[in-house]
Each structure stands twice: as C-alpha cells, then as structure tokens.
Amino acid sequence: MLGTAGMSRPRWRGDPESLLLVEDDAGDALLVEELLADSDIRTELTWVRSLAEAQEWLAGARLMPGCILLDLHLPDADGVTAVTRILNAAPSTAVVVLTGRAEGEAGLAAVAAGAQDYLVKGALESELFGRAIRYAVQRKQVEQTAADLQAGRLRAQENARLERGLLPTPLLHTDDLTIAARYEPGRAQALLGGDFYDVVQTPDGTVRAVIGDVSGHGAAEAALGVCLRVAWRTAVLCGTEGSDLAELLEKITVAERADSPVFVTFTSLTLPPDRRSLRVVRAGHPGLLIRSRGEVELVEPPGGPALGLGLGTVGWPETELPLPDEAEVVMFTDGLFEGRTGPGRERLGEDGLCELAAGEACAGLGPQDFVDALVDGAELAAADYGGLADDVAVVSVGWRKPR
Template identity: 45%
Template sequence: MTQRLSGVLLVEDDEGDALLVRECLRDAGLADDDLIWCRTVADGVDALVEKPSCVLLDLGLPDAEGLSALHTVVAEVTTTPVIVLTGRHDRTGVEAVAAGAQDYLIKDDLTPELLDRTIRYAVQRRQTQLTEVQLREERLLAAENSRLERGLLPKPLLRTGFVSCASHYRPGRARAVLGGDFYDVVELPDGRVRAVIGDVMGHGPDEAALGVHLRVAWRSLVLAGVPDDEILVALSRLLEAESPGGIFVTVCDVAIDRDLGATIQVAGHPPPMLCADGAAAYLEVAFGPPIGIRDEVPPAGWPVTRTTLQTGSALLLYTDGLLDAFRQVDSLTSVGLDELLEIACGALGEDGSLDDLLASIVAQAPIRAVDDTALVVLRVDDPGAGRTA
C-alpha cells in the first residue's frame, strides 16, 4: 500500500502558483492540514521547526535572489529533502540540484502524479544518503577505535619462554574502547617478570584516560629500575597529581623471580588466584588500602606477600568486573569469589591454550557485568628459558 504524503512545507510567494501546488498535493492525497505555506525564505526557515518531510521551494522570492533561497534553506536542514520549483526551462533546475536540492520541477509541467512521485523519491533518496553517511561514520569510528585499542592496550613485553601470558579486556561502557581497568606485563633484563592489574573507580572516559596514565607510568617505573616496594608509592603520588578530586584505584602488583619466588603487593584489589596441579585457590595476601586515598599511604609502603610457584602453575589476575559477572544476583552475601573459583577449577581440567582458558572462564559467567573487566593469566613455563651459561 502506498503511504500517504504528509508534512510538506511550500515556500512560494505567488498565490496562483501556491494554489496550483496545493491542488496537486490534495489530489495526491495530502491533507490540507499537512501543508504549510510560507511566502518568504525567512518565514520558511521559521516553519522548519515543524519538521516537514519535504520542502517545496520557489527561487523567485521577495527576500532572495538566484540560488540564495536554496542556500539558506539547505544550510538550515540536513535531513529534509528540498525540491526546487521553477518557471524557467533553462539550467536553473540543474544548478539547484548541484547546489543541494534533491530535485527540481517546472511549474508548467506539474501534475498530481508527477508531484507525488517526485516528493516520494526525494524523501527516499535523502533517507538513503543519510543512511550511507551514518554507515560511513560508523566504519570510520570502528577503524579509529581499532587504532586506539592497538595503541593504548598494552602488548606484553616478554623476551623468553620463562612466563607466558594471555589477557581479556572488555570496557563497561557501550561502544567504548577502554575503561578504567588496566594491566601490563613486562620481563626485565635480569629475567624477572613483572605484572600489574588495576581498577580506577568509575568507568567513563576520564577514568579510561587515567588508567592509561597509570599503566604507562607503571611500565616506565619498572623499566627504569625503580625498586619494587616504591612502585605503588610513586603511582599514588602520580594519582594525586593527575586526579586531585579523590578518585581511588585498586592495584595488584606482582613480581616473579627465576627461582619461582613471587612477591605480591595488593592495594585494595581482589586477591590473585593460583592454579596448580588441576586445582585453584585464592592466595592469602596482605592487603593495603587502595592508592589515592589521602592520609592512608602506609609509612613503610604497601605490605608484601611472598610465595613460591612451580613450573606449570598459573597466576590469575582480574578486576572486580569479572566478579560482578559471577555474583549470584539473588544472594545477599555472594560477591562472586566462590563462583569464579569453581569455574576456574573446571576450566583447568580442559586441554587448551591460555587464551582458551580465559575464553572458557569468561563464557561461563552467568551475567554480563556493567563494569569494566580485565583478566590476565601468567603461567610459569620454564625457569631456565632464555638463560645463558
């Protein structure tokens, strides 16, 4: 069924021509109440607030010369098609289309069928153009986001086969590239592997930018040889300088030595999970306050937990977005720790790569968390890899 015309704005100063157009539109099925008639460009621009589906524009108006009326209307509307009415059998109509009109009609040739078909085609063409522009913008945005992601998400800096790692990252905001969560993994010249995972309070663009600052600062401090027990102190000072508004950040900082000794510093972050011999358990760690909380920086720095790993064991670092995905929504006490541990134990029994392990854990989450989610797994493969005699 052909849809009835609706919402046409006619800008025409000649009453006889306006009557002709009105009669043609009435015969084409347009109700009289759906036609807005203005005599000047200025009145026509004011009438655009009614959001007509199409504008019929005469070029010979009292307050416009040549194509100036068209330029004025096209500058005011980006989604509404404009059809030029002209009494001339010359290039005026072609020039109008080149200047932004969807089509043109010669008044002497007007018929209800021609006017109806021209309006419908103009509306459809304009909608198609807008859709193409939107799709092109979406493709450009996707390409830009991909470049940002490649540039801002870290690439693990592992030189040998001592430790292998895999990661998963998903921002909480729709169509975002980054959230407030951050992570990084670096192998130092002395063979030690350093890793960090953190969670900036909130998950907007400001928090994402702050997360990038902290991750880059952490890598810079580590590569510069700053002592491990001074890293979180330095990050705390940076956070205070970058965000004086009181935002806090939870962090888990890990160092794995070649003798398989591991030191862990936790600043208000969920405890790492140790996976070994087909079983998984949360490490018992000493907790310090999140960084960024004024007057709560420990005098001696954040407490250090030491443990020993074994070849083939894996250390799972994560942010609380993952816990939210495993939290039982109908339970008043569940925070997701027990549920995540159970799924991780089951995933360990499956053969596959570290990427498969992470994919299995994420896929089994019962709900989709609204918070940012970061997940990193570090597996100790060969303490002698890359060492020289």
Template identity: 50%
Template sequence: MRTGPEAAPDEPVYRILLIEDDDGDALLVEELLHDTGMRFELTVRTTLAAARSALAGAPIDCVLLDLHLPDVSGIDAVAAVRGMAPHTAVIVLTGLSEAQAGTDAMAAGAQDFLVKGKVEADLLHRTLRYAVYRSQTERAGAEAQAARLRAEENARLERGLLPQPILGTSTVRVTSRYLPGTALALLGGDFLDVVEGDDGLLHAVVGDVSGHGPDAAALGVCLRIAWRSLVLGGHRGEDLLHLMERILIAERGSQQLFATCTLLTLDQDSPSATFHLAGHHEPLLTTADGTRELSAAHGIALGILPEQRHWPATVVPLPASGALTLYTDGLTEGHDGETTRRLGVEGLLALIEDLPHTDPVTHVDHLIRRTHELNAGRHSDDLAVLRLDWNRGA
C-alpha cells in the same frame, strides 16, 4: 493533524510539517497533497515558534517551509529548522519573484524548493519523495561515520589497555584477555601490562578504575602507560604506587574516580613473587596440586586516602613450575548459575577445578566463557585477566 487518502499497505506514510502563515496557501498545499494519492499525515503551524514543539514531538519526515514567516524569514528560517531537526528533509516554498531564494535555501541545507503557483501534484509527489530519500541517506551516512569514529576511538583505547608485553630473555608465557562490560564497545577502566626490567625481573600489573565508559577507560589507559614508564624508570613497590596515585588524582579532575590494582614482581631465579595490593584481591597460584588463592597483605585503593601511602609487600616462594593469575572483579562478581549468589572466589576456584587441563590460552578462554554462561547476562562489568606461566625445568 490531517490524514491523506488510503493507499496500498506497503506504501509509506509521509509525516509532513507545513510551516505557512497564509491560510490560503496552506489549503492549496493540502489539496495538492491529496491529489498526489500518497499516504500522509499533515501538521500545519503558522510560525517557527509553534513549529518547534511539533519538531520536538513526533518524528517528522519532511518540512514544507514558507520563507516568509511572522517570526523569521529567508535563509534564517532554513537554518533554524535545520538546527531543530538536522536529519529531517526540508523543502522550501518560494514566490514567483524569488528566483534566487530557492537556490540560496538549498545552499543553506534545504533538500529542494518549489515555486508557489507552479506546483502540480506529480511534481510535489516526486520532490517530496526524493527529498525524504536523500535526507534518510544523509542520516544513514552520518550514523555510519559516527560508528566508524567510535570504532576507531575504541580501537585506540584497546591498544592502550592491551599493550604488547615487553619481554627480553624471560621464558614466562603471558596470556591476557580483556572484555568490556558494555555492549557498544564503550570500554571500561580495567587495564593490565607486563614488562621485563633490565634487572631480569618480570613486572606485571592488573587494575580497575571505578565506573564505566570513556572517562574510566581513558584514566585506565593513562595509569597503564604511567605504570610502564615508571617501571622502566626503576620505580618499585610503594614508591611506584604513590606516583600512580598522584597521576590518578591529577587526571581524574572533578570526578571522584579511584582505582584498585595488583602489582607483581616475579623473580625467575629464586623463584619468588612479590605483591603489592592497592584495594585489589589476591592472585591465584596454580601448581601440580591445583589452584588456590594466595594470602597477601592489603593496602587501600588509589585515590581514596592519598595521604596514607601504605601498601605493604608480600613475598611468596614459587614452585619450579606453575602459573599466577591476576584478574579484575568482572570474573567473580557475576551470578553463580540460576541462584542470586555471586560467583565469588570460591566459585571461581571450583570452576577452575572442573575445567580440563589444557594450554594456558584455552584454559583462560574456557574459564571466561563458563563464567559468562553462569552469569547469563545478569551482571555487567569489565573483565581483565592476566596469566603468567613458567617452567624452570623446561
């Protein structure tokens, strides 16, 4: 590697790779670079194969490429370099008799071309600086486009994971929250939904697909849509869970993903609630006396032992007014303050007792914020919360 002259501290250092098999031409290029007065680090390779390791190693701002190399020539050389370093500026060096070669090279992806023997220091400086600038602009545009596409995909997944409840005459108030565990909006597999059936019963689901990222999120969306369709089609209880399990197995492919979930059917006339737990934890019941965890029979998570098909029902009488909270383990598996303990259900109930009595939306938001404060970023998991409030007297 050869380093250019000293310059002002705010001047950038251009990292240049010269791919040239003629020693004389390589020396002329280096002398021209020195004459420009710019700060540079020059690496010289004589073949495309030798240049491959240089491009794979330290970052390169610009490639000066001779079109006639021992192992590749012409437009193929440009395509090969662009394939190895798609976001690096490429300036082609052509001969005096190759008038069309430079234009063809730019059509193949080069930022510019220079004719050997007709290059002066000022022209080289200007061409190199503009080529690097255009390359950086193209890269920023590509990254911005990728970010937009990622945001659009995440928005589609969010719409799938957080649907609008289908409510008819029900007076139950629905509050839902979903927070992905990963920072760049790569959604996890938590899902939830609420549907009122033609029979007047209110049906709800909260579930969690194992794993994180787009595969788990896609499967979570699939299960949520399947649940809504099956519920509206009249399927209930163990039959509903069996069909969801079949869909999970078909959609997960070779990945050994599984899902836990809680099904809830709320009868507002009784009032009572029927639960089916598939590897999931019990809901919370809030009344005038406080909040407690309901005791319910357990069944196995979906996709682990498909032949078992056993998810017993638990029926719980409800007070005239109260709230049921279904949630995923992102709410309880974080740390409990400065200790290494997990928050757990007991810690969650203690937090709920300490929170002021407010409206359901504010209460859920305060609860999530408080668990995040205690966890302090030490544990990352997706979180879904669904709260159903009713008041028959009202």
C-alpha cells in the same frame, strides 16, 4: 505569507510538518498554495520572496521545514547557485526546485547539485505535486539516515582503532615467558573498560606485571585506567618499586580522576630472574591464583587500601612469597567472580573461582586456553542471571621451560 494546507485531514507519515516556498512571483506562490490545498498533504506553508529572506528565516527557525520549494530564478540567486546556498542553510531538508517548461536541463542540474526533485511550473496537478513532495521528503530522510549510519560506522571504526591502540603490548626481552590475557569490557559496544593490565621485563630479566580496576564503567574510567597503566610502565622502567610505586599511583589517581568518589584497586607483581619467589603489592585488589603441576592455589598476600580513598599515606607493604617449580601466576579483576549465579544474591566469589580453576574444565590446559576457560566458565555460571556485567581482565604469567 503563512498558511495551512489540508490541516483538517490527518497527517500522513510522509507529510512535512512545514513547507518553505522561496518564490518571487506572487502568482506562482498562489498556484502552489492552491495545489497544496487540493492535494492530501497536511502541512503549514511559509512564503518568502528571495534567497536572502529564506536564509534569514531558516537562521531563526526553531525547527527546519520538512521541505523547501525553490524557484530557480530569484532576484538574488538562480540555478545551481541558489540550490547550493539553500542546502548550505538547511542541509537536512529536502529541496524540490521549480522550473519553467523549457528548463529540463536546469532541473537536472539542480538535482545533481543536491535537490531531491524538480517540478515544471504550468505542468502541475495536485496529485503529482503532493506525491513529489512526499517522495522528496522520504528520499531525503533515507539519504540522511544512510549518511548518519556511515558516519557512525566510521566513528566506531576509529574508536575501535584507538581503543585497540590503548591495550597493552607486553614488553619482553626473552622468549621463555608465556603471557596470556583476556579482556572483556562491561560497556556495550566498547573495547576498553576501567580495568587495566600490563607486563614488562626489565633488562636484568626481572618480570613486572600489574592488574587494576577503576571503579565505574564509563569512558572517563577507561581513560583513567589507561593513564595509570602508562604511569605504572613508566615508573617500572625508571626503577620505582614496592610501596613507592603504590604511592605514585595514588597521587596520579587523585590528580587525574574526573570524579572524587572514583577509586582504584590494583596488584603489582615482581618476579626476579631466578623465578624462585614472587613479590606482591596489593591495594584493595582480589588475590591471585598460582598454578603448578596440576594444583591451583588462591593466594591473598597482605595489602593496603584501594587508591583514591583519601586515607593519606597509609602504606602498601610488599610481600615476598615462595614460587613453586613450573609455576604460573594468574591475576584477575573482581568482574570475573562477582556475577550472580543464583536467583538471590549468590555470586561465584573467589572460592568458587578457585574451584572452577581447579576443576576438570580447566585441568591440563595451556596458559591461554586456561584463561579462556576460566572466563568462559564464569560467564556460563552467571548466564541465567544477567551474565558478567562488570569489566573483566585476566592475566597469566609463566615460563615455557621448567627451571
């Protein structure tokens, strides 16, 4: 039986768009229809005579009803069993059970099993009936919202644990190194972006460091960044160096990326145990800063193209540079200097970043304070024009003691 109740009146916020009545008694079904007609609820009523018929109807419904009125005595189910089965078929729908005058305990048991309320047949009036349905629908919505929020919090906590686990822990064998880092993902509510970095010290005392940037900002780019970081660490520990390392990462980029336009820039450093020189391999990545005795220099060694551009084996040269005494090497991704700093298309740029690093706000700071001041200064410069929208990674490698 299909019918409408109060369809000429405006729908209240708490009115269910449709209501399913599961009732085997035609007289009681007619009573429910009359109560709806006399109430101010505007809804569409559907009547089925058994739990099996209700389950079949729900399975084929395009939209679930806002409320189900369920008789506790049906030909094929009764009591708590009926409530459990109907909730399994429509878990997001409010259920109000219909009981006899002497079945108060059965009604309470139904509520304990998941029903929102119970109504006693023969003791109903239209106002009470309509209010019970509205309250049941609203309580179910609040309950569902609370459950969704809790599930969202649990997912967010689990995602945060996973992302924190994917961030690198430097692999060091001596205590005279100073490693400072700052990571700011561009995606809202994320801990991990497409930028990546790592630092490894091999048994002979050589320090290897990498920083890279996967184009794009989604989860797939973040996953590729993690893949490349792990591959880089594995290759370094296996003795791969120089252009061979770049060629390996090129192959992995092409094989693992989800979308062919994605490309990757990176810089890989090798600092020998004597700390007097620095070997650099660059693939389309920005330069690096060298801090020494209060001076800051932007260095841009020769390099090859970004990975994944389809240029074949073009070569990525390894460049050796002298390293000043008490030097600190700072690598960064382009998100640090590409924020807008003016109303046009003015950006901080690498020269502006170098000026910021050499400025008073960063002067004399230790490694971690310097890294934080550099990022905070870049964010402040872009604050009035959208901030730093891209992923940002900064890594500083230095020594605790002078040579």
